[in-house]
Amino acid sequence: MEVIKIIGTDDTPSITLDAQNEIFEISGRSLPEDVGAFYEPILDWLDRYAEEPNEKTVFNFKLVYFNTASSKLILDILLKLEEMHEDDKEILIRWHFPEDDEDMEEAGEEYADIVEVPFEQVSYSLD
Numbered sequence: 001m002e003v004i005k006i007i008g009t010d011d012t013p014s015i016t017l018d019a020q021n022e023i024f025e026i027s028g029r030s031l032p033e034d035v036g037a038f039y040e041p042i043l044d045w046l047d048r049y050a051e052e053p054n055e056k057t058v059f060n061f062k063l064v065y066f067n068t069a070s071s072k073l074i075l076d077i078l079l080k081l082e083e084m085h086e087d088d089k090e091i092l093i094r095w096h097f098p099e100d101d102e103d104m105e106e107a108g109e110e111y112a113d114i115v116e117v118p119f120e121q122v123s124y125s126l127d
Contacts, residue, residue, distance in 0.1 A: 001052075004045050012038060013063060017045050019054055026077075027062035027096075030070035039073040046080045053089050057081070062096035063104065071107070075114065082115040092118045099123040
């Protein structure tokens with residue numbers, strides 16, 4: 001399966017989707033001008049990955065900011081992971097947030113309430 005590796009900018013997150021090396025991560029800031037066009041290849045990749053996923057998939061979100069439009073696409077990603085989980089695949093979502101960022105912590109809690117997937121909240125220091 002091809003690897004997706006996108007280097008983040010001020011407006012778009014860094015994204016690594018590498019099934020062979022078991023790296024699944026979205027990090028940084030997400031406020032792309034055309035959120036649908038930006039995330040479409042990610043969602044397409046996940047559809048293909050779901051056909052033959054790894055034994056275990058640990059998907060890391062390490063966002064420091066996302067806009068409202070991005071929040072819908074993040075949910076779409078989580079729902080695809082939920083579908084894999086419902087197909088008896090081992091899925092874990094790790095939601096990383098700066099320890100002093102209550103908004104990002106709450107966003108993770110809200111997503112965890114929406115999807116039926118094992119979900120870990122992981123705080124980290126910005127030092």
